[in-house]
Amino acid sequence: MYMMKSKKLKKMKMGIDAKLAIVFVLLIAIPLMTLGFMSYEKASDIMEQNFKQTTLQMTNEIKESINNMMYGYEESMIQMSHEANVQEVLMNPHYSKWMLKNFESYIKGHENVLSIYLGTKNSDIFLYPEAQVPEGYDPIQRGWYKEAVKENGLIWTDPYIDAFTGKQVITVAIPIYNTSNGNEFVGVVGADISLENLANRMNMIKVGKRGYPAILDRNLNTMTHKNKELIGKPLPIEELKEAIEQQDEGIVDYDWEENGQTYNKFGTFTKLDKLGWTVFSAMYENEIEEDVRALLWNALMIGSIALIIALFISFIFSRGLTKKIKILVEDMERIKEGDLTVLTKIKSKDELGQLGDSFNVMIDEIGNLVRNVQSVSTELIASAENLAATSEETSASAEEVAKTVEEIAKGATEQAADAERGATLTGNLSEKFIQLTNNTDNMLKSANEVMEANLDGVKAVEDLKDRTELNGEATGKIEEAIMELDNKTKYIGSILDTIASISEQTNLLALNASIEAARAGEYGRGFAVVADEIRKLAEESRHAADKIKGIVTTIQSDSTNTVEVMKEVKERYEEQSNAVGKVSESFDTIYKSIDSITGKIEAMGEFVHVLNGDKDNIVGAIENISAVSEETAAASEEVSASMQQQSMAVEEVASAADKLNGLAVKMNEEIKRFKI
Known part of the structure; x- marks a missing residue:
């Protein structure tokens, strides 16, 4: 069977001599082609x-x-x-x-x-x-x-x-x-x-x-x-x-x-x-x-000749090299069949000679290794049998321990569940205390905010009172100024009456002067012109005085109305001043009430904080009991699981011991194939 596989591999693979020839050809062909192409391009440009x-x-x-x-x-x-x-x-x-x-x-x-x-x-x-x-x-x-x-x-x-x-x-x-x-x-x-x-x-x-x-x-x-x-x-x-x-x-x-x-x-x-x-x-x-193409053909011909020469030289060189490699391959085929008595006969002083010497040393070492493996495999069979028996005994003991640990784990789990329910109830109580604390803090915060708002209102009322007093003073001054204005307008009216009287007298004098000038004839003509101009000026003065008198009369009427309005403003000022005083008293009452409420809220907050601290201690204790119970249950389950894994491991060891025994027997049979 091994011989058939070897022949198939020989048919499928290319020989090393052919590979060397191809490598030599490529090493020459590639530089030649590259040089030829570059020379062609350069020559083309130069030409x-x-x-x-x-x-x-x-x-x-x-x-x-x-x-x-x-x-x-x-x-x-x-x-x-x-x-x-x-x-x-x-x-x-x-x-x-x-x-x-x-x-x-x-x-x-x-x-x-x-x-x-x-x-x-x-x-x-x-x-x-x-x-x-x-x-x-x-x-x-x-x-x-x-x-x-x-x-x-x-x-x-x-x-x-x-x-x-x-x-x-x-x-x-x-x-x-x-x-x-x-x-x-x-x-x-x-x-x-x-x-x-x-x-x-x-x-x-x-x-x-x-x-x-x-x-x-x-x-x-x-x-x-x-x-x-x-x-x-x-x-x-x-x-x-x-x-x-x-x-x-x-x-x-x-x-x-x-x-x-x-x-x-x-x-x-x-x-x-x-x-x-x-x-x-x-x-x-x-x-x-x-x-340029003619130059390229010459380069191709020279390259082809160089390739043929390289192919011939590489064939001769590779043939001498592969002859020694074939000897080594034949010796390795014998070793593949189990013959470890083979010694190769390559005696050259190059790397192949060193390879042959190393090959002989390797065969000698493999022979010693096979002898040692035969001895070890015999001992391994006996040890595997003992290990299988011991594994069966350990497996039985592990099963009994696993049952005991499982019962302990069950009790610890039930205790952990009870502790967990107690922790849940205490946790709910804790949440209620937290809500109560938060609400108390919010009430206290709101009371403080109302206190601050009340203080701001008091300040605003004080400021309003000050401004109201200033407004009263300003109103008094305005009333005095309007009275003074009314008196002065009356004085201006009397002056205008005087001006009107003077204008009428001047008009009469001018008229008399004109009459006298007319009697004087030619000599009084210039004086008549002047008298006429004086009369006109007197008329214009009277008309202007009448207009001013109308304006002054209007001002007098307005100032009289203004005096009446100022009286009403003074009355409104007194009413406003009384209202501001009442608001100030209301703010004082509110401030005292809020201050009392704030004190009571602070006292209640301190009491809630004390209860909340006691609650934390209770919750902590119950949580510790729950945690310990859970850890005990978890540890019991882990021990139970470990015992199960140990039981399975013992079973696997027993199974592995059986397999090891079979492998040791098989290995011993395989080693017997080698010829030492």
Whole structure:
């Protein structure tokens, strides 16, 4: 049976040699994969940056090449403006032939120049090679002429379609002055440079494998592009537009649709210094990915070879290691069958050799252990039998003790119940005493509060009495003042009567004066006016005195009424003073009654407190009896329970002794299986 289980385990488990090989492979594969992935990511970033920087450098080289080319045109045009036959062509028309000869030589020396010409201030045009001038053509109205005159120096125009050739050109122009005639303005000489050759040169340049350069004018219209449909149209890449408007050179990533597919691309750009053009180079990002992918394949091939070599080395190493382990496993299989006479034969000087020596020592120790166990198991069987007999005797004695303790517990429980009823009744009596004490305390508290309220009332009545006396004094003073006011108003009335009498006399005097003045004629006219004014003043004084007399009469009537009212107020004051005196006497009577009640309540409270103290002693004694009875009953029950537990424990010991005896017998039979 043990052999079958061993074979099943061997089939289910992987060998240690295979595990070691897997560990070796993983130890090499994981770092290689991590290093490869990190190298791939780093190389991808580095190569992308290198490609972009290289492309930007190429774009700058194209820019420098165009700058040099344009610089050559500028130098030659400046030199042309200094030619005498060009400056003096208006002064001497015969110079036009020599000037056209110079134009011819210029075109032969510059293959990209389509034509060179001079537009004079007289609207004449000298052109080489000769061509039919369109009807109504006026050089003065052309943009290149106006811009050169405005700038008063060399200028470059934006690309445009030439009126003579129909091709896309740019013009370089410079104003001409006759230095021999006081710098007289002659006109503007210009040269049309074809963009066709420049576009062909740009289209021949390759950026990477499929990338290309292009040129944009200052308005970001396409001048050259490998897709001729885009020439002359605005730049269709918004990201690039924004970048060019914000900086002079840079690198931009963008998406580009081509043949129905969208590609990830990047572009580098740089601006020409004078012309305002922008040189733009575009490249597909998947070109970088292709190069990086090739690097990744090389790393994978190297890693695969390293893994194969590691697998071969680990197989050889693990085979030598597992051979010794298999010997040890076979010896352990024999021990599993009970053969303790086995000694392993591993003699190497490494950890496996130490394991073999330790294995032999362990087998020897196990043999000694089995011998000792055999001796102990025999003694254990005899001891278990004795323990079982003793347990049976102890169990019988425990049962008798348990019955006696149970009877004691029953009596103690009944006594505790009686004590508890007495404690309950005493507790109720205690509650009644407590209520009586609380009510007495509340009555005493209420009486004290009434006493305090009575004292406050007495104080209030005393205060009212004082204020009533003050009120009486104030009322007397008011009565005196009103009497004085009545006398003074009567005096004022007599004075007003005097004023009225004086006013009437004054009025009569004024009237007499007016009559005398009228008799005097012209000499008395001024005196009559004065007499009339005096009469008017007398009338106004009389009317004012009448008004004041009416007011004084009203005041006299009011003061008379006030005097009567003050008499009534004085009577009410005397009645109020008598009432306050009676209230004060009532408060004194209440105070004496409350003081008597308070004394009696305090005496009753002291008596209740004495009864309450005696009650506490009675309750305490009954509670102590109840507590002792309960503790006795509880202790009896605990003893009874302990005896029951002891009886059960003795029974368990007896049962355990039987089991121990069986186990000892079984152990003895199992030990006999070992071969010592």
